[in-house]
Amino acid sequence: xxxxxxxxxxxxxxxxxxxxxxxxxxxxxxxxxxxxxxxxxxxxxxxxxxxxxxxxxxxxxxxxxxxxxxxxxxxxxxxxxxxxxxxxxxxxxxxxxxxxxxxxxxxxxxxxxxxxxxxxxxxxxxxxxxxxxxxxxxxxxxxxxxxxxxxxxxxxxxxxxxxxxxxxxxxxxxxxxxxxxxxxxxxxxxxxxxxxxxxxxxxxxxxxxxxxxxxxxxxxxxxxxxxxxxxxxxxxxxxxxxxxxxxxxxxxxxxxxxxxxxxxxxxxxxxxxxxxxxxxxxxxxxxxxxxxxxxxxxxxxxxxxxxxxxxxxxxxxxxxxxxxxxxxxxxxxxxxxxxxxxxxxxxxxxxxxxxxxxxxxxxxxxxxxxxxxxxxxxxxxxxxxxxxxxxxxx
Amino acid sequence: xxxxxxxxxxxxxxxxxxxxxxxxxxxxxxxxxxxxxxxxxxxxxxxxxxxxxxxxxxxxxxxxxxxxxxxxxxxxxxxxxxxxxxxxxxxxxxxxxxxxxxxxxxxxxxxxxxxxxxxxxxxxxxxxxxxxxxxxxxxxxxxxxxxxxxxxxxxxxxxxxxxxxxxxxxxxxxxxxxxxxxxxxxxxxxxxxxxxxxxxxxxxxxxxxxxxxxxxxxxxxxxxxxxxxxxxxxxxxxxxxxxxxxxxxxxxxxxxxxxxxxxxxxxxxxxxxxxxxxxxxxxxxxxxxxxxxxxxxxxxxxxxxxxxxxxxxxxxxxxxxxxxxxxxxxxxxxxxxxxxxxxxxxxxxxxxxxxxxxxxxxxxxxxxxxxxxxxxxxxxxxxxxxxxxxxxxx
Numbered sequence: 034x035x036x037x038x039x040x041x042x043x044x045x046x047x048x049x050x051x052x053x054x055x056x057x058x059x060x061x062x063x064x065x066x067x068x069x070x071x072x073x074x075x076x077x078x079x080x081x082x083x084x085x086x087x088x089x090x091x092x093x094x095x096x097x098x099x100x101x102x103x104x105x106x107x108x109x110x111x112x113x114x115x116x117x118x119x120x121x122x123x124x125x126x127x128x129x130x131x132x133x134x135x136x137x138x139x140x141x142x143x144x145x146x147x148x149x150x151x152x153x154x155x156x157x158x159x160x161x162x163x164x165x166x167x168x169x170x171x172x173x174x175x176x177x178x179x180x181x182x183x184x185x186x187x188x189x190x191x192x193x194x195x196x197x198x199x200x201x202x203x204x205x206x207x208x209x210x211x212x213x214x215x216x217x218x219x220x221x222x223x224x225x226x227x228x229x230x231x232x233x234x235x236x237x238x239x240x241x242x243x244x245x246x247x248x249x250x251x252x253x254x255x256x257x258x259x260x261x262x263x264x265x266x267x268x269x270x271x272x273x274x275x276x277x278x279x280x281x282x283x284x285x286x287x288x289x290x291x292x293x294x295x296x297x298x299x300x301x302x303x304x305x306x307x308x309x310x311x312x313x314x315x316x317x318x319x320x321x322x323x324x325x326x327x328x329x330x331x332x333x334x335x336x337x338x339x340x341x342x343x344x345x346x347x348x349x350x351x352x353x354x355x356x357x358x359x360x361x362x363x364x365x366x367x368x369x370x371x372x373x374x375x376x377x378x379x380x381x382x383x384x385x386x387x388x389x390x391x392x393x394x395x396x397x398x399x400x401x402x403x404x405x406x407x408x409x410x411x412x413x414x415x416x417x418x419x420x421x422x423x424x425x426x427x
Numbered sequence: 428x429x430x431x432x433x434x435x436x437x438x439x440x441x442x443x444x445x446x447x448x449x450x451x452x453x454x455x456x457x458x459x460x461x462x463x464x465x466x467x468x469x470x471x472x473x474x475x476x477x478x479x480x481x482x483x484x485x486x487x488x489x490x491x492x493x494x495x496x497x498x499x500x501x502x503x504x505x506x507x508x509x510x511x512x513x514x515x516x517x518x519x520x521x522x523x524x525x526x527x528x529x530x531x532x533x534x535x536x537x538x539x540x541x542x543x544x545x546x547x548x549x550x551x552x553x554x555x556x557x558x559x560x561x562x563x564x565x566x567x568x569x570x571x572x573x574x575x576x577x578x579x580x581x582x583x584x585x586x587x588x589x590x591x592x593x594x595x596x597x598x599x600x601x602x603x604x605x606x607x608x609x610x611x612x613x614x615x616x617x618x619x620x621x622x623x624x625x626x627x628x629x630x631x632x633x634x635x636x637x638x639x640x641x642x643x644x645x646x647x648x649x650x651x652x653x654x655x656x657x658x659x660x661x662x663x664x665x666x667x668x669x670x671x672x673x674x675x676x677x678x679x680x681x682x683x684x685x686x687x688x689x690x691x692x693x694x695x696x697x698x699x700x701x702x703x704x705x706x707x708x709x710x711x712x713x714x715x716x717x718x719x720x721x722x723x724x725x726x727x728x729x730x731x732x733x734x735x736x737x738x739x740x741x742x743x744x745x746x747x748x749x750x751x752x753x754x755x756x757x758x759x760x761x762x763x764x765x766x767x768x769x770x771x772x773x774x775x776x777x778x779x780x781x782x783x784x785x786x787x788x789x790x791x792x793x794x795x796x797x798x799x800x801x802x803x804x805x806x807x808x809x810x811x812x813x814x815x816x817x818x819x820x821x
Contacts, residue, residue: 097571149464152459
């Protein structure tokens with residue numbers, strides 16, 4: 034009993050965090066419930082056509098399968114479903130007509146061959162990356178409807194009535210979904226992408242802002258909050274989410290600050306560069322707690338320029354993230370990027386000067402030198418990100 | 428006309444490459460066509476129950492939606508669909524029974540509330556990562572069937588007949604899919620994962636084997652094939668594919684060399700370490716064509732141990748990849764890992780010795796030192812991969 038109680042409490046807690054992390058999840062669930070109840074009740078209370086069983090069913094089915102978390106997802110599935118059904122109905126009727134010409138014995142054979150060919154060809158087309166990304170669901174519905182229509186064995190007149198019923202119910206279901214999805218607290222894939230890319234840049238910024246202090250005083254203040262050192266790890270795996278969001282965003286109409294043909298691909302470029310930067314940071318992070326630490330004198334010499342580079346990179350990225358969020362020109366970023374470059378030059382001068390005088394061995398100063406070298410690479414990355422954000426803002 | 432012709436040729440070529448890259452795609456398409464034709468014809472030729480329209484439709488629908496590329500995918504969708512339908516039918520009947528108690532006026536209200544609550548709760552449950560990964564499709568079908576049954580307005584006796592029909596047709600459709608999927612050239616998700624992980628390790632190995640030659644003679648032989656320098660980039664983004672495959676693999680029965688409870692999670696560990704190594708390589712790769720090259724004398728000094736480390740790491744990874752593929756104990760990998768460590772020691776000695784005598788400035792030798800330093804990190808990574816592969820092989 035105690036174990037069961039603990040488990041219930043644990044599940045309840047995880048439900049609560051899930052809702053708190055993103056309250057839109059709760060709203061989405063309620064929206065699905067609402068759309069489904071609406072459609073169900075309309076068909077329950079007014080048995081159109083020949084009762085609920087056959088036609089109204091398709092409205093419920095449509096709502097359940099096409100209602101997605103984002104508006105783009107719902108629209109993409111809805112449009113795919115609608116057009117695929119139309120096309121497949123037409124082709125299915127044609128297939129039946131063709132098969133009729135072969136007499137009673139030939140008909141099933143011809144139909145079988147047609148279903149086989151179209152199903153195989155359509156299934157193969159789903160392996161094309163472009164079709165997979167945008168029309169996967171449409172192709173599925175196409176295969177489904179084509180087989181249903183062509184093998185149904187109804188006469189053409191019956192089929193036309195059926196197709197009319199089915200299309201109108203799908204339309205009702207689809208329209209309900211789209212209206213509920215857009216009108217009640219809409220979740221836009223485009224806006225999600227926008228925020229995701231900005232927050233990813235911000236995560237990199239937090240790391241770089243904190244890196245200097247963390248690396249050069251690695252044994253002090255170890256009790257403080259170090260979550261900023263972990264944030265960048267999410268950026269490493271952000272590619273699939275960004276790709277999906279960018280794809281769904283192209284299905285969405287203009288909304289808020291985003292026009293219909295907002296340059297979503299530009300966000301993917303920024304995302305790719307952010308990941309590039311995150312890879313560098315991942316390598317950099319390996320040196321924060323490394324066993325071999327450079328001798329203290331050498332570290333002191335490079336401490337100031339290194340901290341400067343890292344902090345200015347962080348500030349540049351912060352202002353770039355802000356510029357993405359507010360869709361303004363990132364003017365202050367240029368200033369910080371210039372500061373970065375100045376700091377890089379300063380560090381280079383230090384490094385040129387330091388060698389001949391001291392007899393520290395290279396092995397000892399290697400980790401610190403590597404950190405400096407990777408910071409140089411990060412500056413290049415930050416510059417590229419800055420350029421891409423500038424392109425986006427114009 | 429010329430443009431159209433060129434386009435047709437281009438499409439035809441891309442179809443050909445798609446098929447050549449993975450002939451299993453063609454076979455899969457034919458399998459889907461076959462399963463669909465079989466089910467369609469059975470229902471076309473023998474109009475069981477009340478004709479094809481209502482019940483047989485579900486068999487066709489089931490085949491189209493649950494037939495996936497891998498056996499694991501088909502099984503997971505099939506089982507999800509089966510169990511969800513059963514559960515939802517039972518609950519739907521219960522809901523109708525409950526609603527009946529409230530009289531003619533109360534019935535639609537109670538049903539509406541029940542549909543709303545269950546749909547909202549189920550939709551919310553899909554946000555749990557665990558449910559999302561394994562039971563997403565089941566929850567969808569659950570919402571669908573529950574709404575259909577509870578709002579259908581049929582009497583219980585009618586419903587039982589309908590439920591019986593529907594379940595038996597789903598069973599026929601599902602069984603056809605599973606039989607075709609397993610018996611004709613099966614594509615196992617587990618085997619895919621196995622091969623993917625091994626080939627990823629191999630890609631890292633190819634890079635490291637070639638790195639030494641590439642870095643230290645960067646201006647010679649630039650015409651030769653350098654595709655081995657790009658392979659590791661696929662590893663960077665391999666996480667989602669690996670996660671999906673590992674998830675589907677748990678649905679599969681034992682097959683070939685893999686038992687029912689094969690430790691698929693171990694592959695994910697190897698995959699994560701491979702990505703870790705790929706991140707390091709990504710940073711390393713930035714130095715191959717960097718503008719600042721270390722002075723030639725210094726490079727000569729570290730050339731041999733660096734090339735040694737990189738080549739031995741590559742050999743170790745190659746033999747680990749082979750061991751994963753053949754499911755044997757990677758005995759020769761140990762030998763190469765030991766060689767790596769020896770080379771690391773040799774390089775450390777060189778680095779300790781080199782400093783005081785020469786007056787090269789630190790800035791000049793920084794890139795070469797960074798390469799050495801990252802190679803040290805890669806050796807640590809390779810050791811970890813070796814350990815994990817050993818765990819897998821025992």
